[in-house]
Amino acid sequence: MPLEDYRRKRNFAQTPEPAGGPAVDTAATGRFVVQRHRATRLHYDFRLEIGGVLVSWAVPKGPTLDAGARRMAVHVEDHPIEYLDFEGVIPKKQYGAGDVIVWDWGTWRAEAATPDPEAAIRAGELKFSLDGQKVRGRFTIVRTSGRGRSSAFESDESEQWLLIHKRDGLEVGGWDAEDHPQSVKTGRTNDEVRDQRDALWVSEAPATVAEIDLSAAVTAPMPRFVEPMAATLTDRSFTHDDWLFEVKWDGYRLQAVINAGALRTFTRNGKDGETFFPGLLVPPTWIEARQAIVDGEVVALDGAGRPDFGLLQERLGGKAGVGIAGAGTAVGTAGLGTGKSGAAETGASGSHGASPAEPATLVYQAFDLLYLDGRSLLKVQLEDRKRLLQSILRPDRRVRYSGHVEREGVAFLEAVREQQLEGAIAKHRNSVYEPGKRSKAWLKLKVRPAQELVVGGWTPGAGSTTDLGALVVGYFEEDDAGQSAGVETAGIGQRRLRFAGKVGSGFTARARADLLRRLAVLRTEAPPFEPPPPANYRGRWGGDLANVSWVRPELVIQAELGGWSRDGLVRQAAFKGIEEGRNPLDVIREVAVGSSEAVRAGTQIAPGAARRGEASRGSASRYGASRGSARPADGSGAAGGDTGQVRSALEPPAPGHAPSEPVGESAHVRPWSATPQELAVLDAMGREGPWLVGGVELKLTNLDKPIFPPLPGDGSGPVTKRELVRYFALVAPVMLSHLADRPLNLHRFPDGADKPGFWQKDLRPTDPAWLRRWREVGVEARDANEHVVADGVATLCWLANQAAFEVHAWTSRLDAPYRPTFALIDIDPGSATTWEETLVLARLFRTALEHLAVRGYPKVTGQRGVQIWIPITPRYDHGQTTTWVERLSRAVGAAVPELVSWEWAKGARGGKARLDYTQNASIKTLVAPYAVRPAPGGPVSAPITWDELDDPALRPDRWGVRTMQERVDAVGDLFAGAQTDLQDLPPV
Secondary structure: OOOHHHHHOOOOOOOOOOOOOOOOOOOOEEEEEEEEEEOOOEEEEEEEEEOOEEEEEEEOOOOOOOOOOEEEEEEEEEEEHHHOOOOEEEOOOOOOOEEEEEEEEEEEEEOOOOOOHHHHHHHOEEEEEEEEOOOEEEEEEEEOOOOOOOOOOOOOOOEEEEEEEOOOOOOOOOOOHHHOOOOOOOOOOHHHHHHHOOEEEOOOOOHHHOEEEOOOOEEOOOOOOOOOOEEEEEOOOOEEEEEEEEEEOOOEEEEEEEEOOEEEEEOOOOOEHHHOOOOOOOOOOOEOOOEEEEEEEEEEEOOOOOEOHHHHHHHHHHOOOOOEOOOOOOOOHHHOOOOOOOOHHHOOOOOOOOOOOOOOEEEEEEEEEEEEOOEEOOOOOHHHHHHHHHHHEOOOOOEEEOOOEEEEHHHHHHHHHHOOOOEEEEEEOOOOOOOOOEEEEEEEEEOOOEEEEEEEEEEOOOOOOOOOOEEEEEEEEEOOOOOOOOOOOOOOOOEEEEEEEEEOEOOOHHHHHHHHHHHHOOEOOOOOOOOOOOHHHHHHHOOOHHHOEEEEEEEEEEEEOOEEOOOOOEEOOEEEEEOOOOOHHHOOOOOOEOHHHHHHHHHHHOOOOOOOOOOOOOOOOOOOOOOOOOOOOOOOOOOOOOHHHHHHHHOOOOOOOOOOOOOOOOOOOOOOOOOHHHHHHHHHOOOOEEEEEOOEEEEEOOOOOEEEOOOOOOOOOOEEHHHHHHHHHHHHHHHHHHOOOOOEEEEEOOOOOOOOOEEEOOOOOOOOOOOEEEEOOOOOOOOOOEEEEOOOHHHHHHHHHOOOOEEEEOOOOOOOOOOOOEEEEEEEOOOOOOHHHHHHHHHHHHHHHHHHOOOOEEEEOOOOOEEEEEEOOOOOOHHHHHHHHHHHHHHHHHHOOOOEOOOOOHHHOOOOEEEOHHHHOOOOOOEOOOOEOOOOOOEEOOEOOHHHHHOOOOOOOOOEOOOHHHHHHHHOOOOHHHHOOOOOOOOO
16 A cells, blocks of 8 residues: 555655655565554554555554454554564654554464455455464454544544454453553563653654664763764765765864753863853754753854855954854755765755855754763764754754765765865764764765864064964874973873974964964973974075974964875965864874775774664564665675674674674774784794784783792793783683773782782873773762773783783773663672682572572682672663662572671671672772783683582682683683673562
């Protein structure tokens, strides 16, 4: 049946994409679904797949197995096949607003006497059989009235039918759908779907894109600020099915944070945006949200509606009286027609029907949504974040939705060039948001080459430019010698300012005056460049070095370039404007990556959520209710979908599985394994030297230094640092899966495991700049720490070289740092506790968890104890997990009070064990799986099976640096499921 009624009730004016596919067959069998739908009033949507659409009836009381009952059914508009397995929420003000669950699904078949179901429905009666999980048997649905309103439930054009279960031996007297309220897809109720909102259906959007997948959203407190994600420069545009293309706005990056009607804005460095754009987005009536964080760019529009960075500089010069975009500055994707169907014309800028702009008005181009009403969206794929953003923006002349085009990047960039815009941004449609990272999942395509530069001095002008002739500029780069000239910033490695020439054109009189005013307070005696500018360059700026006024390198400018010389100097550089609030240490020379390499790298980084067109949430439909086929990344057009992504998200890997690369979620990807060649180089190396591993060169030192004393009777001697580095290189593929996206606390033993060590949370300024760092935001009670985050084998090997082998990872991830993904049970033996008594306590916990139907993952600590990690959905805070583990621990302790003490101080415990539930508190951690403990032989905190608690050979330090890899090869990563086997905590 056609979709005319479905389309008529929805608005597709903003996009030309198809609103559901055409009818494809009229088979007398197919799939069916019953969705429990709480809209204006509760009803059940009964849908049969016929002719490529879902023929639908609304059944107020739901289907029944009672053959004596007749259920009224209202024939409503056909729905697209894409709606078959939808379970989620239709937002307010959308057609059918409310929550929906997949109450039942299965297959149906028309009776033999009904070869043409469409004709039977037109005639007013269809006889069929259902094979579902709740409803089965023979049914008839028959029309009882013509068109016309016959109940408060019906629309003016609906038909009233009856749904009847035949007497076929499968009937059940008194059977009521309301007695079976759970979803067959996820086991959830409507209330749970409403509260979790892991999927939205935007009724006004085309069916192929109407569903917004929020399954990767994480319940978390709203952060004060999210460090913006950045794009990598590439050399040319490209055409690719998996990439979206947006306008690169020539303006200022601004993050809008909305909380209960209040609004704050932040520059990309976290500075107060009101300093630069006072009142621009206040009040936040432009968005329909209680809490939200929006990423965007403020641009100044000229009389033709084009962004003009120079005009924006003029507005910033006053920092007051900021204008609002007039009704209709509509520079956006919609204006960039390319003449290709599905290319630039498919993106709508969201101008909301505004008319031509007045000169120099400001507008906020919103292009990403990072947080909404209690949930972080950082791990939601880009395409769904953008759809959600577009659905909550209200018409407002201050704010535009920054649209995009799909696939046609070459044609799009040419259209951008014709419109005289700055460039384009290519974004992988499945990319997650990587705070603070310059990612290859976002690529920058420039029409006019530009570069940020740091001002290190200026030269006097001549003729009509007597005040300022040129700016002496540079950029920061890593200093291999370990020395730095210029500014230092906490948390950034030592860098030097490299001389890059001069910028001598593009200044207005106003810009010259502003620059001189700013530079006057930064004057210094010596040049900030290391090394100083070469003597043979002085003629190029028309004067001797003595004529240069040197300044501290704190001011950042934007310049258009004609290119770079062979010796690394800018050519034909013209001043564009000052980059307000930019951290100079972040200014590096941008080198374009080849587009083929960049696209390949970006696609590897951003498999993210499953491709649009794949079953990606909850569990896949047992009846194949996917959203069509997806083409492979190479655009070859071959049909098929990667169901392995769904399986890996739901099931722990099989024993022996050890992935060599991070899967999906890691926000910063480096190789997770060392090659045999790299290990051979390590084995053959002398006492120290450079070692290339995982794409990073490490400077290894004291490789033959003993780190762990030998075990008694071990004739192999002490364990050296070389062996420790090799162990971390070998175990990295399994260990990193438990450290990914988690801040680390480090216990370092630079003098060896038999000497005192020290705890380290902060990276030092001298630590390598390539290390991935994360600094806490919004910490008031203590100084914020800057933690290392392990994102590759090189990081683990660097830690080993620092003798930081006792690694503790946070129980939470970066996107929700105060929402743990584990509840931790720590059996801490007392001085008189025997190993057998420790095992008794562990077995009691095993029994208690079995009774509660909670899945836990045990491991020995490598010293004396046993720990049990319980993976949980990140919806609890640390106080809740502490309370839950305390109740469970006290119940276990009550069974053997002679073994357990609840005293805090060790001296007051009488030698008894403590069941330390306090390790669940915020920032507290337990030793990570596969980390090494400071004891003879280098024992490892090793995952075990529950059955091994009954193995007489089990010891807490049974496996060490020299034997753990053999164990992993034999049994695999026994902790693998702990990262995916998330569960809710039942009452204790």
